[in-house]
Amino acid sequence: MKVCIAAFSCALFFSASSQAIELSGNITSELRYFPDAPVSFGASKFDRGSSLSFSFAPEIYHEWNGGERAIIFSPFLRWDESDSQRTHRDIRELNMLIVQGDWEWRLGLGRVFWGVAESQHLVDIINQTDSVENIDGEDKLGQPMIQASWSQDWGVLDLFVLPGFRERTFAGERGRLRSPLVVDTENPVYESKDEDRHVDYAIRWSHSLGVWDVGLSNFYGTSRTPELRQRGYKLIPHYNLINQTGIDLQATLDEWILKLESVYRIDQRKSGDKNYAALVGGFEYTFVGAFETDADVGWLVEYHYDDRQKDATSPFQNDLFTAVRIALNDVQSSELLAGAFVDLDQGGYSLRLEANRRIGDVWKLSLEYQGFNNIDPDDMLYAQRQEDYLQAELSWFF
Amino acid sequence: MKINGIKAIVTLLLISLAWGAQAETAEEKGLEIAIAMDERDTGFHDLTADMVMTLRNRKGDESVRDIRIRTLEVEGDGDKSISIFDRPRDIKGTAMLTFSHGLEPDDQWLYLPGLKRVKRISSKNKSGPFMGSEFAYEDLSSQELEKYTYKWLRDEPCGDWQCYVIERIPAYKYSGYKRIISWIDKAEYRAIKVEYFDRKNSKLKTLIMSDYNEYIDRYWRAGDMFMENHQTGKSTRLEWKNYQFQTGLTEKDFNKNALKRIR
Numbered sequence: 144m145k146v147c148i149a150a151f152s153c154a155l156f157f158s159a160s161s162q163a164i165e166l167s168g169n170i171t172s173e174l175r176y177f178p179d180a181p182v183s184f185g186a187s188k189f190d191r192g193s194s195l196s197f198s199f200a201p202e203i204y205h206e207w208n209g210g211e212r213a214i215i216f217s218p219f220l221r222w223d224e225s226d227s228q229r230t231h232r233d234i235r236e237l238n239m240l241i242v243q244g245d246w247e248w249r250l251g252l253g254r255v256f257w258g259v260a261e262s263q264h265l266v267d268i269i270n271q272t273d274s275v276e277n278i279d280g281e282d283k284l285g286q287p288m289i290q291a292s293w294s295q296d297w298g299v300l301d302l303f304v305l306p307g308f309r310e311r312t313f314a315g316e317r318g319r320l321r322s323p324l325v326v327d328t329e330n331p332v333y334e335s336k337d338e339d340r341h342v343d344y345a346i347r348w349s350h351s352l353g354v355w356d357v358g359l360s361n362f363y364g365t366s367r368t369p370e371l372r373q374r375g376y377k378l379i380p381h382y383n384l385i386n387q388t389g390i391d392l393q394a395t396l397d398e399w400i401l402k403l404e405s406v407y408r409i410d411q412r413k414s415g416d417k418n419y420a421a422l423v424g425g426f427e428y429t430f431v432g433a434f435e436t437d438a439d440v441g442w443l444v445e446y447h448y449d450d451r452q453k454d455a456t457s458p459f460q461n462d463l464f465t466a467v468r469i470a471l472n473d474v475q476s477s478e479l480l481a482g483a484f485v486d487l488d489q490g491g492y493s494l495r496l497e498a499n500r501r502i503g504d505v506w507k508l509s510l511e512y513q514g515f516n517n518i519d520p521d522d523m524l525y526a527q528r529q530e531d532y533l534q535a536e537l538s539w540f541f
Numbered sequence: 542m543k544i545n546g547i548k549a550i551v552t553l554l555l556i557s558l559a560w561g562a563q564a565e566t567a568e569e570k571g572l573e574i575a576i577a578m579d580e581r582d583t584g585f586h587d588l589t590a591d592m593v594m595t596l597r598n599r600k601g602d603e604s605v606r607d608i609r610i611r612t613l614e615v616e617g618d619g620d621k622s623i624s625i626f627d628r629p630r631d632i633k634g635t636a637m638l639t640f641s642h643g644l645e646p647d648d649q650w651l652y653l654p655g656l657k658r659v660k661r662i663s664s665k666n667k668s669g670p671f672m673g674s675e676f677a678y679e680d681l682s683s684q685e686l687e688k689y690t691y692k693w694l695r696d697e698p699c700g701d702w703q704c705y706v707i708e709r710i711p712a713y714k715y716s717g718y719k720r721i722i723s724w725i726d727k728a729e730y731r732a733i734k735v736e737y738f739d740r741k742n743s744k745l746k747t748l749i750m751s752d753y754n755e756y757i758d759r760y761w762r763a764g765d766m767f768m769e770n771h772q773t774g775k776s777t778r779l780e781w782k783n784y785q786f787q788t789g790l791t792e793k794d795f796n797k798n799a800l801k802r803i804r
Binding site for chain 2: 165167169204206210213240242245247254255256259281292294299349351356393395396397398400429431432437439472473474475476501504505507538540541
């Protein structure tokens with residue numbers, strides 16, 4: 144046994160020394176300031192103020208066979224001063240890559256992104272959203288998967304078997320960016336009798352043809368977005384079985400980029416008509432070298448629609464997103480995005496500002512502001528009306 | 542590239558036949574030099590190289606970028622390439638796939654490792670700075686014959702060599718330059734010095750290429766490229782390392798799937 148372990152460590156040592164194991168990642172400190180006290184029922188007693196948090200996101204990568212075999216491991220840890228639900232850990236990725244001719248396999252916990260839009264990721268469904276991280280929906284939990292990807296002249300065909308479901312994260316009692324009622328993540332309700340062990344399937348075809356990039360996808364399994372139903376002073380997440388068909392389309396034409404994402408979702412329950420369609424579409428227009436400088440100034444407009452209207456599980460039932468994006472193209476890669484979502488039915492709006500800049504070689508400073516204004520009680524964002532925040536993040540990269 | 546080269550030669554032959562005994566014009570001589578340069582650079586199939594880019598501002602502050610390049614030669618069209626960014630560390634893992642197309646706009650995709658997202662981007666940004674440096678995207682992109690019109694200006698000594706001096710005028714859209722003047726050594730057709738003039742025809746930048754090495758007995762590559770901006774006082778030095786030709790890369794190494802998994 145000892146010999147075996149010794150031989151194994153030797154093999155590991157030699158493979159490590161001949162093909163180095165790469166370590167990279169970042170440590171980030173984050174400070175959030177909430178100018179308003181939360182609207183709250185139940186136990187929460189704290190009011191306005193600031194909250195400190197730290198995260199650690201390393202990545203260990205090792206490849207051999209000229210990159211045709213690789214292992215990646217990227218855990219994620221967050222500690223939050225106030226919210227025990229936000230203090231969490233996850234394995235974002237732990238998988239093995241095998242490339243064989245036209246086929247590419249990925250086995251383990253992985254991450255996949257689908258789509259083209261900037262303000263909402265509608266067709267993107269493989270990974271669960273880690274919503275305690277940020278409300279922009281861009282932080283995702285690692286998903287157990289077997290992915291097979293086949294590259295041909297007519298495009299790429301991706302097949303997924305997804306054993307095991309990840310629940311969405313929600314802020315806890317002492318957390319912010321939550322609804323007045325706390326979501327009870329201890330007692331989720333599943334439509335499938337297999338609960339969180341239901342095996343989901345997905346298929347996607349994607350291709351680039353001239354100026355067009357197109358993707359068609361189908362997902363069958365447990366919805367990543369729960370319906371939240373009130374029980375006492377808590378909200379219980381209900382995860383339904385769905386079949387979702389999606390399309391994403393982009394045309395890249397010099398300064399104009401046109402984008403469209405749309406889904407049609409069939410609820411697998413027999414009772415009630417829960418099927419719906421949703422879309423997000425718009426354009427991005429870029430002034431390259433604006434005002435005789437090196438900067439690029441982009442203008443983004445995206446329209447959101449969901450035919451469930453008031454019953455939608457997203458706030459974007461009839462909304463317009465407009466933003467300006469500035470990239471200075473300087474040594475520090477300074478960038479700024481300032482935008483607003485406007486609800487075209489009720490007139491409420493939320494403002495969003497993101498800015499970041501590298502400092503020196505290994506540091507990066509990011510600022511973020513989110514404001515909710517004039518939100519109507521009928522709007523899903525009404526629950527968040529007191530959750531305006533200003534955030535500063537300082538990251539160290541290694 | 543090859544086909545275009547042959548086409549250009551045929552055109553040139555027809556032109557010279559039509560003109561008969563008449564002396565060659567400066568434009569013809571310029572094109573002839575460009576074709577000779579292009580021919581010497583054709584047939585490499587694929588190459589990989591590492592690039593260390595040192596940016597320096599007027600005060601002397603330096604900032605370093607590490608980039609790896611993989612290029613595949615495409616006959617009859619522009620080359621395909623992937624650039625992989627290793628430093629600064631905050632953009633480590635970011636990679637860019639480019640299908641260049643001569644006069645037509647290039648196709649370009651950017652891989653953002655944080656989101657695992659492949660994003661098609663507009664290639665209109667030819668004149669913009671590459672990674673905040675004094676090199677523009679158009680300075681580093683695949684140099685197809687048809688991208689310029691040419692004119693021979695004179696012959697003159699340039700350092701240790703005798704050089705042709707030719708003027709190029711960009712024929713593609715969205716160039717940041719009115720004209721580019723190159724000093725090409727007569728012996729091996731290597732670019733020794735390049736001067737860039739902005740749209741207002743003021744001298745903008747000078748590129749000095751040195752430390753040339755010959756690979757697989759045929760292809761000359763500069764180990765050092767120094768670009769100085771005369772209008773801002775800033776400069777960028779590119780040091781090329783680990784040049785490898787004919788490594789066995791194929792079309793399959795230059796698609797969106799390859800872009801996603803590349804490190």
